[in-house]
Amino acid sequence: MLAPALRSSALTREDELTLRAMLAEAALLQDDLDQAAASLGRTPDSFRDTVPPRRLATLWRLHGRLASARGDQSRAIALHGRALKQAEIAHDSRGIGLAHYELGxxxxxxxxxxxxxxxxxxxxxxxxxxxxxxxxxxxxxLTSISHAQLGRYDEAMGALRQAERLASLVHADDVLATVCGNQANVMLFQHHYEQAxxxxxxxxxxxxxHGSGHGLAVALATLGQICVRLGDLARAEEALHRALDVRSPIQFHETTGAVFDTLAQIHLIRGRYDTASDFLGRASDAYGAYGRQTSQWYQWSVRVLGARLALRRGALGEAVALADEIEHAAAPPLDALQATLIAAEALIAAGRNADAEHRLAAAADGLDPKSAPAAWGEYLRLRGLLHAQTGSPADAYHDFAQSATLLDLLGERYQSGLSHLALGRLVAETGARSVAERHLRKAHGIFEQLGAERDLTDTRAAEALLTNVGTGQYVISPADADDAIVRRIVDAAALPELLGRETAAALLEAAAADSSxxxxELPDGDVRIVASAGSDADTASALARSAAHGNAYGRGTMAVEPLGRDVDGARYGLVASPRPLGHPVMRRLRMIAAVARQGFALCAARERSAVPVDIALDRSLEPLP
Structure with missing residues (x-):
């Protein structure tokens, strides 16, 4: 519509520059870099006539956007700097704001x-x-994803709600699409995968x-990553290949690298290591083509996956060496943590238990379960493997059990499967058939859905242990396991949702009960179940109501221990046992209740001391995995 007007001889110089800016802006919104460049023409420093500062600011900014889209960030920064200078001369608040935004x-x-x-x-x-x-x-x-990466989810969602409101007011559906993508990323960080x-x-x-190839490719890449977490690898692959099909010149290499990175994750899970290696190489090439500094920023994920690939292939020395390189290269904290865990797992597999213990201690020092719960679940599984190898099966059992519970809670299907496999294998070696079968069956189902052939083979090998005579060792709740049980509850106190589940599980195991x-207890006399074990929610509710009214548990015993107060009323722990509970068992139940009570109090204190939400601006990332 505007292009024919640009050829009119009646245009003034000011009108011509205005039209050029409008055409370039429209072309950039459609990801058409060549058309944007043709519309803009030469940079303003080649003009021989005098142009108002406000118009110069707009032109310099558009040239900067074009350079940035082509991957030349140094040139883009210089051009946006000129735009900012002209906007300041013109006292143009909007131009100043846009220049700062583009520089950011x-x-x-x-x-x-x-x-x-x-x-x-x-x-x-x-x-x-x-x-x-x-x-x-x-x-x-723009600021929301960085808040989420720092674990400041309330701030992230506050910023996104504000962004959604503003975009809706001006009917900016393309901006709203980006906001939804960032909201999906925040939910991804919080492990709320269905909402994501x-x-x-x-x-x-x-x-x-809207017709934005760049925006659609980014959204599809995010969708693919979410589907990987949900265990729907077929849909993830479909979304990722669609992202490759609709890529535009804008963020081409960044998007390509992110897609290939996620495809490598899929094939790593499936045990197709050569294909995973190929995609990792292609991801690295894509990021490398985006510029040296950006390559270093984005390639941490590729390097971590490379170390994990070496581990899965059994190249233990290579895995440790690659992990050490990542740590020594000043990687971001989460990537450095992943590298430490990979090195620890490789050292455990190599039988170098002392070195592995040192790595796990280093990981624990820098690991906050609240901000990185999935990494905490992986850490617990590795600590359990180390305990199993060093002759502490009861400690190993409680670490494996908490890891599986946490990863189930988070919805991390693949990692959850690995923890259930480790737990089932440990218990199968002792001959506790029913417990082992339950965990191995769950691991088998997860790996079968994912198509994880390598892990299915390991699960079948663990299932074969059930045909052998076990050691007879009691690892679930032996008489000398007080320290392991206490540590399990203390560790769970980092996350309120996990603490409820772990308390119920510990009570059930300590009493060998039917359910817990x-x-x-709510003000109206009803009850609200926080967590249960050994029964479904309806049965747990019925038992809790019976306990609240002082009713007996058939011919068995019902024990109730106070666990402090919730915001809605008094909190209790309940055990329903088919037999009388002796003094040693009651002593352990009271010990668990005392530790859990302190844990719930600590969780409540953390919530009260939480920093209030503000809209302070922080670093951010585009909505790519």
């Missing part, structure tokens, strides 16, 4: 987060003063309607 985007792509924070803060202030709701929404969206899936699907739908529950 560029510095994000080269990994300089301190400067990103500075520019995004200034962008928000200027755009708010200018009343530019569309770009202010983008600023709020719904948001990612909405983001894909909005991007398809943690419940809250």
């Amino acid at each position: 985007q560029c510095y994000r792509k080269v990994g300089d987060m301190a400067i990103v924070r500075e520019h995004i803060t200034k962008a928000a202030s200027a755009l708010h003063a200018a009343g530019d709701r569309r770009h202010l929404a983008l600023v709020h969206s 899936l719904a948001l990612a699907e909405r983001s894909v739908s909005l991007h398809k309607a 529950a943690v419940f809250v």
Whole structure:
């Protein structure tokens, strides 16, 4: 519509530059870099006439966006710097805000987060003063993922809700699509995979309607990563290959690298190591083509996967060496943690228990279960493997059990399967058939759904142990396991949801009971089940109501221990046993209750002392895995 007008001889110089800027802006929104470059023409420093500073700021900014989209961040930063200078001369709040926003985007792509924070803060202030709701929404969206990466999920969602509100007010569906994608990422970080899936699907739908190849590719890449976590690898592959089909020149290498990275994860789970290695190489090449600094920023995931691939192939020395390289290269904290865990697992497999113990101790020092619960679940499994190899099967049992419970709670299907396999194998070696069968059956089902052939083979080998005569050792709750049980409850206190489940499980195992529950007595006389073990929620509710009214448990025994107070009322732990409970068992139940009571109190204190949510701006990432 505007292109014919540009050829009119009646245009003034100001009108011509205005039209060029509008055409370039439209082309960039459609990911058409060549058309954007043709519309913009030469850079403003080649002009011989005098152009108002406000118009110069716009032109310099668009040239900067074009350079950034082509991967030349150094040039883009210089161009946006000129845009900012001209906008400041013109006292143009909107131009100042847009220049700071674009500079923040560029510095994000080269990994300089301190400067990103500075520019995004200034962008928000200027755009708010200018009343530019569309770009202010983008600023709020931009800051959200960094909050989530730091475990500040309330702040992240607060920023995204503000971004969603602003985008909706101006009917900016393309911005809303990006906001939905970032909301999906926050849910992904919180392990709320079903909610993340719904948001990612909405983001894909909005991007398809808008026609943005770049935005759609990013949304599909996010959808693929979520499906991997949910264990739907077939759908994940479909989404990822669609992302490759619809890529645009904007963020081409970044998107390609992210997709190949996730495809490598899929084939690593399936045990197709040569294919996984091929995709890792292609991901590394894609990131490398994006520029040296950006390559280093994005390739940490590739390097961690490379170390894990070596571990899975049995190249234990190579896995340790690659993990050491990652740690010594000043990797981001989460990647360094993953490298430490990989090295520990390789050392355990190699029988180097002392070295493995040292690595696990280092991992524990830098691991916050609340901000990285999946890594904590993996750590517990590795600590259990070390206990099993060093003659502490009871300690190993409780570590494996808590790892499986936590990973089930998070929805981490593959990692959960590995923990159930480790637990089932340990118990199968002792001859406790029913318990072993339950865990091995769960591991078998997970690996079969995922197509994880290597892990299915390991599960079948563990199932074969059930045909042998076991050692007869009692590892679930032996008389000397007090320390292991206490540590299990103390570790679980890092996460309130996990603490309820682990308390119920510990009570059940300590009493060899039919069922157990943690419940809250409500003001209206009813009960609310926090967690249960050995029975479903309805049965647990019926038992809790019986206990609250002082009813007996048939011919058996019902024991109730106080666990402090919840916001809704008094909290209790309940055990329903088919036989009388002797003094040693009651002593252990009271010990578990005392430790759990302190754990719940600690959780409540943490919640009360939580930092209030604000909209302070922080570093961010585009919604790519």
